[in-house]
Amino acid sequence: xxxxxxxxxxxxxxxxxxxxxxxxxxxxxxxxxxxxxxxxxxxxxxxxxxxxxxxxxxxxxxxxxxxxxxxxxxxxxxxxxxxxxxxxxxxxxxxxxxxxxxxxxxxxxxxxxxxxxxxxxxxxxxxxxxxxxxxxxxxxxxxxxxxxxxxxxxxxxxxxxxx
Numbered sequence: 001x002x003x004x005x006x007x008x009x010x011x012x013x014x015x016x017x018x019x020x021x022x023x024x025x026x027x028x029x030x031x032x033x034x035x036x037x038x039x040x041x042x043x044x045x046x047x048x049x050x051x052x053x054x055x056x057x058x059x060x061x062x063x064x065x066x067x068x069x070x071x072x073x074x075x076x077x078x079x080x081x082x083x084x085x086x087x088x089x090x091x092x093x094x095x096x097x098x099x100x101x102x103x104x105x106x107x108x109x110x111x112x113x114x115x116x117x118x119x120x121x122x123x124x125x126x127x128x129x130x131x132x133x134x135x136x137x138x139x140x141x142x143x144x145x146x147x148x149x150x151x152x153x154x155x156x157x158x159x160x161x162x163x
Contacts, residue, residue: 011131013105014159016152017089026142028083028094032120033141041077045070085140087148092128094138102138106130108160110153112146113137119146126152 018024029037048066051057057066079097086093094100108131114124119141126149129135140146 011160014107014156015089016104016155018087018148019151020144020148023086023088024142024145024148025084025086026140026145028085028096028139028141029080029123030120030141033123034081036121037077037080041070041073044073083139085138085142085145087145087152092126092136092138100136100138102128102130102134102136104152106132106134107156110149110156112149112153114146124149 048057048070052063057063076097079095083094083096089104091104092100092102107128109129111127112124113127115122123139123141124146126138126140127135128138138149140149
């Protein structure tokens with residue numbers, strides 16, 4: 001297959017195939033992190049209800065601001081619970097508040113950001129950047145997905161000639 005005129009102008013596209021098949025799919029956040037997020041959101045809601053029942057919630061504008069903040073927390077919490085990450089031969093995907101997608105062929109750089117031993121608390125993430133400078137962060141809680149992220153980084157470094 002001949003490259004298109006556009007592809008022939010730049011560096012060759014990066015190609016990667018997940019080791020365990022055509023596609024890997026897993027949760028973006030660990031069960032403990034989801035539980036922690038749940039406790040924070042509903043603990044905050046319970047605290048506010050307690051203040052309101054005691055008549056100490058403050059003025060109506062203050063209550064409105066608090067409820068708006070709580071609504072944002074609930075919205076984010078919902079996305080933490082249902083967010084998934086997928087890696088296939090064509091792209092990285094993550095469902096989130098706004099879905100993220102990064103084409104593998106365009107990748108220029110990748111780095112894992114994690115605190116080993118605390119993956120259950122601090123969600124490991126893959127930072128990637130394209131040849132054009134666009135970047136994205138993909139979270140993963142699945143150990144198999146994290147191993148594939150590490151392999152992707154190593155293959156990308158070798159492909160682009162980075163140390």
